[in-house]
Amino acid sequence: MxxxxxxxxxxxxxxxxxxxxxxxxxxxxxxxxxxxxxxxxxxxxxxxxxxxxxxxxxxxxxxxxxxxxxxxxxxxxxxxxxxxxxxxxxxxxxxxxxxxxxxxxxxxxxxxxxxxxxxxxSRDMLMDLSAYFTPDLPFRNIRKVVKKDTENLIRFIEGEFKGNWTDSIKISLSKTLIPIFIATDSSGSIVGFAAYNPNGHFGPMGVALNRRSEGIGQSLLHSCLGEMKVKGYREVIIDSAGPIEFYERTCNAEVVPVD
CATH class of the missing domain: 1.10.1780.10 (Clp, N-terminal domain)
Incomplete structure (x- = not known):
């Protein structure tokens, strides 16, 4: 044009x-x-x-x-x-x-x-949960992490993302109620994960490179947001979001302005 x-x-x-x-x-x-x-x-x-x-x-x-x-x-x-x-x-x-x-x-x-x-x-983003509702998820094989998933999840993160999030995920895995969702394929192998923490921050989230564009990230994000809404969170901070367009489109999150 x-x-x-x-x-x-x-x-x-x-x-x-x-x-x-x-x-x-x-x-x-x-x-x-x-x-x-x-x-x-x-x-x-x-x-x-x-x-x-x-x-x-x-x-x-x-x-x-x-x-x-x-x-x-x-x-x-x-x-x-x-x-x-x-x-x-x-x-x-x-x-x-x-x-x-x-x-x-x-x-x-x-x-x-x-x-x-x-x-x-990358920029921090803010999402208001007051009117949020969980939409239909395009990818169905999403569930909460359990203790027996620990080894496979750490292996997945180290293999796909060079262990960038290993330390923070290990801390989350040590909690009694683990705030992590995973996506699995038909064989039960992990193809994506998303986490949040008790102070209202979402992330990290990652999907296997060869499984992008299947709606896995979208489904993981909404799974976390839905649980956070049920637990009483009023807003969510998405740390260092990227790509920003994904969060703008998927959950109407807004970029925190530069001072």
């Missing part, structure tokens, strides 16, 4: 930047406001005559993209893979645009920094 508006033959990095700025999540909008990024000015700065080469093909776009745009997309995908994610999001693209120098002349150093500090990083 942005390419059509500017009458360009190929999709340029500027179009990606405008797309992220104009239809972004709360952190992007917050960074825009705090740093004074104006979408209209970005759009007006595009000159179709800057296209110096014919476009190339790059999925999933049906239109051609410039070689510079292809480079940005490739770097974006590398960021996605480094975070062990399966969906490309605006954070990956914005970071790639800045790191490849494509925002030079479009944004100031202060604006680049605001995007990197506010829009690209």
């Amino acid at each position: 942005e390419r059509d508006k500017t009458k360009c033959l190929s999709l340029m990095p500027e179009h990606l930047l405008i797309g992220c700025m104009d239809d972004g999540s709360f952190p992007v909008k917050e960074a825009r406001v705090k740093s004074g990024i104006e979408v209209a000015s970005l759009r007006n700065s595009i000159n179709p005559e800057k296209e110096t080469s014919c476009g190339v093909v790059s999925e999933p776009f049906h239109t051609h993209v410039t070689c510079s745009t292809k480079r940005v997309l490739d770097v974006s995908v590398s960021y996605m893979h480094s975070y062990k994610q399966v969906y490309l999001n605006e954070g990956h693209v914005i970071k790639a645009l800045i790191k490849t120098g494509m925002t030079s002349g479009l944004l100031t150093q202060e604006q680049n920094k605001a995007l990197m500090d506010i829009a690209v990083v």
